[in-house]
Amino acid sequence: MASPDADFAALMEDMRAYAAREAAYWESDGTQKYWEIPTKAAWTFNPQNIEAMKVPFDRSALNTQLSAEYDGTGDNEVRVLMGTELQINYMAMMERAFRERHKLALRSFAHRTARANAHADNSYGVHTHTVLGLVQDLLSA
16 A cells, blocks of 8 residues: 655644644733744755755655656555655655745745746646646546
């Protein structure tokens, strides 16, 4: 039986813990707000190191697994394909959100423009390629 990717599971635990801290913060007397960052040890925790930001969200093992499912060398089960795609897409979304929260104003402007163009792209945009593509893959499985 396939199990969730370790990095994906760790990010889910980070999100659960973050939600608990947020709830405690808003229920408290307003002490210092917690700075939400992924806890993966290989990362330097430096938001100015743009290249290193990808470490907590590394999807290379999941991408390899997904390729094996598509080329027929994997488990060849719909549940594995669906679970793998869901983890890849969710981790990518978390990485984009993290980068959005921790970037400088100039990068923010440049990123906003590029992101709007990417979202509007009919071939590879998040709406037509990722979300719609996932639904089409699920329905055709």
